[in-house]
Amino acid sequence: MKRTIVWFRKDLRIHDHAALWEASQQGIVIPLFIWSEQDRAEYGGNEATSWWLYHSLEELKSTFHEQHIDLLIKSGDDFEVLMDVIRETKADAFYFNDRYELEEVIRQNTIAAQLESVGVEVARFDGNLLFPPDILNVKGEPYKIFTSFWKRALQEYVNQPYPVPVEMEQFRNDSRSLTPSDLNLPKHSPSLKKHWIAGERAGIERWNEFSDDGLYYYKKERDLMVKEGTSTLSPYLASGNISVKSLWHAAKRINEVTEDPTIHQSIEAFLRQLVWREFAYHQLIHHPSIAKFPLRKQFLEFPWQGTNDDFLKWKEGRTGFPLIDAGMRQLRETGIIHNRVRMVAASFLVKHLLIPWQDGYEWFKRSLVDFDMANNATGWQWVAGCGIDSAPYFRVFNPYLQSEKFDPGGAYIRKWVPELAALPAPFIHKPSEAPTDILEEAGIAIGQTYPSPMIDHAAARKRALLAYDTIKGKSQDTTN
Ligand SMILES: Cc1cc2nc3c(=O)[nH]c(=O)nc-3n(C[C@H](O)[C@H](O)[C@H](O)COP(=O)(O)OP(=O)(O)OC[C@H]3O[C@@H](n4cnc5c(N)ncnc54)[C@H](O)[C@@H]3O)c2cc1C
Structure with a gap:
């Protein structure tokens, strides 16, 4: 046999x-x-x-x-x-x-x-992956625009998942095996254990819970930080505990048996994110050095200026911008960071602090429980504006406005930046401008119990745009 x-x-x-x-x-x-x-x-x-x-x-x-x-x-x-x-x-x-x-x-x-x-x-x-990674556009080239890739993805046939093999031929062999303990991997991590159960069974269970409940609200709530309105399946996908094809077909099945437009929209939004993952893999396949080099060549000459001290404040969540600090502390504690905050925190590093996106990539690589080279590199290049289909560099996220919009009551900030917990909602987004009596009442002394903003937002934005001006006219050819 x-x-x-x-x-x-x-x-x-x-x-x-x-x-x-x-x-x-x-x-x-x-x-x-x-x-x-x-x-x-x-x-x-x-x-x-x-x-x-x-x-x-x-x-x-x-x-x-x-x-x-x-x-x-x-x-x-x-x-x-x-x-x-x-x-x-x-x-x-x-x-x-x-x-x-x-x-x-x-x-x-x-x-x-x-x-x-x-x-x-x-x-x-x-x-x-969902499809064999050889999809090309009508010109016979790799897709450069996500929307076109998404439209194409909807026309592609995604193979049905393979069944679980049961009753496999029993086979005991004499080959000496190590155990997972022999690999010197960390077995115990109280903080990770508090937030996660690793493995295939937990991944499937997580999907079942999400599809029973959260999926319904996904489109509406996926950007709200405190709601945890996303699937949190990324570490299961990154380690392959769950298969992307299974998720695709499971979501499609729900779509077929319901007539509720809310769920149709949410499923479409969810499938779209799975296709972002696919798009990221296509980028990696066609640009193998995507984690190191900007896809737009002009960014090779970008005048980065940030200091080690700035980088440390960002990593430790001591920037004085509550939303950024909440995200970076969530990352340290749980290995995860909400997608919206990921984008804002990454943008802050690259645009407010002018620190190379590759440094941010490396920090996420060390810290994320869902680390995935394709998604991480594509995410950073998207934020920095140097990817193929990315946010334009001149669009600089305002961390205060993002916080007001996506964490209006400040619950996310309260959870991860406890020293600000007693500050009422309108002020928690920008504590440095809260009236003195409100700060006193909340027991906060800016610069002592919580840092003052490490940089002025408007000045940082201006500096970022000036830095971008120095490379703006240069060749935009993509690099491999
Ligand atoms: C700077 C930056 C770095 C990132 N690094 C990673 C990373 O290392 N690993 C990782 O899995 N994702 C990364 N992402 C993408 C995204 O933030 C996460 O996939 C998402 O937050 C995971 O949460 P979820 O499983 O609840 O997502 P859901 O919203 O429930 O989405 C379902 C799945 O779709 C995929 N997906 C969702 N958003 C994206 C996206 N923007 N790009 C590619 N795939 C996506 C993920 O596999 C995710 O699990 C990064 C994004 C940015 C901006």
């Missing part, structure tokens, strides 16, 4: 797992997770994603165990590990879902070539 090694990376699930399903239909499955230098580098420095990985692996191990199959966890060089496993298990095939980050592409191509050269059958699948 055929024996197939199925390689798990950021697809830590058994539902809609193309490689696993195909292998399970042909014989024995040997699930394998390799902890290589490359993985150490990818997870290193980010406690949240490392914690998530630990718990996802624990769960995956027990999921396979229930079917009397061992998840092999091995550490070392990919090829050496694979040759050992092939020898020990007598495997004849190797299946995996593709990844799209350049280093992972090189890694998977190298492994595939090495194994094929020693006679092992290799098969790869597009398991983690």
Whole structure:
């Protein structure tokens, strides 16, 4: 009977797992997770994603165990590990879902070539995206405008998710496996545990809860920070605990059985966000260095000016702008930051402080529980105005107005910046301008219990636009 090694990376699930399903239909499955230098580098420095990985692996191990199959966890060089496993298990095939980050592409191509050269059958699948990533526009070029990509996406056929393989061939092998604990990943994190349950089961449960309730209000409430009106599925999508195709079809099914226009609009808005993720992956595939270099070449010469001290204040949530501070503290505490605040905080770093977006990308990479190279790089390039279809540079978010609009009662700020909690709503957005008696009553001394704004908004906006003027006329060609 055929024996197939199925390689798990950021697809830590058994539902809609193309490689696993195909292998399970042909014989024995040997699930394998390799902890290589490359993985150490990818997870290193980010406690949240490392914690998530630990718990996802624990769960995956027990999921396979229930079917009397061992998840092999091995550490070392990919090829050496694979040759050992092939020898020990007598495997004849190797299946995996593709990844799209350049280093992972090189890694998977190298492994595939090495194994094929020693006679092992290799098969790869597009398991983690909605469509095969080869969609081009009428000119035969990659899409540059999200709206056109979205329209095209609605015409594309999204394959139905693969079923969960049940009653897989039992296979116990003699190959010695590590346990997730052997990988030195952080097991315990009181703050993350308070906010998250990692893994496939929790991801599916989260979707069920959201689709029962939050999805209805999604269009109306997704920008309201305190409502938590979004799905919070991003860490599950980023680690592959949940499949994007399953979400797509589940949302479409709800759409078909309801006539309520509110839910139709909300589902459309939700699917649109899934297509933003897809668009981000297309950008990454066509511009592999998107996390390092601006797609608009003119930005290579942007006159950045920010200081380390400014950067530290932003990272620690001590800017004196309550909305920014709330977002950055939420990030430190929970590994997540609401999308609207993500945009405003990122814009503040790049435009108010003139700190390179790449520094912001790196901080998010270290801190986000949903870190995803494609989404993060596209998000930063969008905010900085140097991406292909991005916010124009001259549109500078006003953190005070954003806060008044999307956190009108100030509840989000109160939650994450407790020293401002006693300040009434109109003043909480801009405490530095609150009357002295109101501040005294709330027990706040600006500059002592809460920082004064680190920069004047109007002056910062002017400075940002002047900086932009220096590169405005230059070539806008996109770079690879
Ligand atoms: C500067 C910046 C950095 C970002 N970094 C990341 C990142 O590292 N990882 C990440 O998953 N998202 C990132 N995003 C996109 C977005 O903020 C998050 O996907 C979203 O906040 C996740 O919350 P949710 O799951 O509740 O989203 P929902 O609104 O419920 O959306 C559902 C899913 O759609 C996808 N999605 C939603 N918004 C976007 C978007 N703008 N771009 C791409 N995909 C999207 C996500 O996978 C999300 O889980 C970034 C955005 C910005 C502006």
